[in-house]
Amino acid sequence: DIVMTQSPDSLAVSLGERATINCKSSQSVLSTSNNKNFLTWYQQKPGQPPKLLISWASTRESGVPDRFSGSGSGTDFTLTISSLQAEDVAVYYCQQSYNTPRTFGQGTRVEIK
Amino acid sequence: QVQLQESGPGLMKPSQTLSLTCTVSGDSVTSGSYYWNWIRQPAGKGLEWIGRIYISGYTNYNPSLRSRVTMSVDTSKNQFSLTLTSVTAADTAIYYCARDLAAAGHFDYWGQGALVTVSS
Numbered sequence: 001d002i003v004m005t006q007s008p009d010s011l012a013v014s015l016g017e018r019a020t021i022n023c024k025s026s027q028s029v030l031s032t033s034n035n036k037n038f039l040t041w042y043q044q045k046p047g048q049p050p051k052l053l054i055s056w057a058s059t060r061e062s063g064v065p066d067r068f069s070g071s072g073s074g075t076d077f078t079l080t081i082s083s084l085q086a087e088d089v090a091v092y093y094c095q096q097s098y099n100t101p102r103t104f105g106q107g108t109r110v111e112i113k
Numbered sequence: 114q115v116q117l118q119e120s121g122p123g124l125m126k127p128s129q130t131l132s133l134t135c136t137v138s139g140d141s142v143t144s145g146s147y148y149w150n151w152i153r154q155p156a157g158k159g160l161e162w163i164g165r166i167y168i169s170g171y172t173n174y175n176p177s178l179r180s181r182v183t184m185s186v187d188t189s190k191n192q193f194s195l196t197l198t199s200v201t202a203a204d205t206a207i208y209y210c211a212r213d214l215a216a217a218g219h220f221d222y223w224g225q226g227a228l229v230t231v232s233s
C-alpha cells in the first residue's frame with residue numbers, strides 16, 4: 001500500500017494569513033504514461049462528507065476559490081490556502097489514486113488563531 | 114446534479130452482517146466512465162477506502178477487509194451495495210458511498226454518509 005503522510009497534524013493560522021499543508025507519499029504517484037500526479041486534496045467540514053478541492057495535484061475543481069492551490073510532484077505535495085478565511089476551518093486530506101488500495105493521509109486540521 | 118444517498122441499519126450487534134445501499138440519482142451506475150466506491154470514517158478519525166465496483170461487475174477491495182467484503186450493483190434500481198460480514202466494534206463508522214472517474218481515481222461526488230454502530 002502507498003502510505004500518505006501529512007504534516008502538520010494541525011495548524012492555527014490568523015485570518016488572512018497563509019496556511020500550508022504538506023503531503024508525502026511512500027512511493028511516487030506520478031504516472032509516466034500521462035505525466036500526471038494521481039494526488040487529490042479534499043476539505044471536510046464537521047458533519048459533512050469530504051469535498052473535492054484539487055485533483056491531479058494542482059487542478060482546482062470548479063467553484064473552488066482561487067486562494068486554494070496545490071503543487072508538487074512525485075512524492076511531495078503541498079496544499080496552500082493563500083489567505084485564510086473563516087469558512088476554511090476544516091480538516092484537509094490528501095489521497096492517492098495511483099494504485100489500489102486507495103489511501104488517504106491522516107488529515108490536517110486547520111483552525112483560526 | 115449527481116446525488117448519492119446511503120441507507121442502512123444504523124445499529125448492529127457483533128458478528129452480524131452489515132448491508133448498505135447507495136442510491137444514485139442524476140447519473141447511471143451503468144455509466145462506463147465511473148467506479149462506485151465505499152469509504153468509511155470512524156468518529157473523529159481518518160478515511161479508509163473499502164473498495165469499488167464497476168458496471169461490468171469488476172470489483173476491487175481493500176486487502177485489509179477483502180475477506181469480509183462483497184459489493185454488487187443493481188442496475189434496475191440504479192443502486193450499488195456493500196456487504197460486510199462478521200462485524201465488530203471496530204467497524205463502527207460513518208460509511209460513505211462515492212463516485213470516481215475511472216481514469217482519475219478521485220472521488221468527485223459523495224453521499225452524506227450513514228452512521229453504523231456495532232454494539233452488544
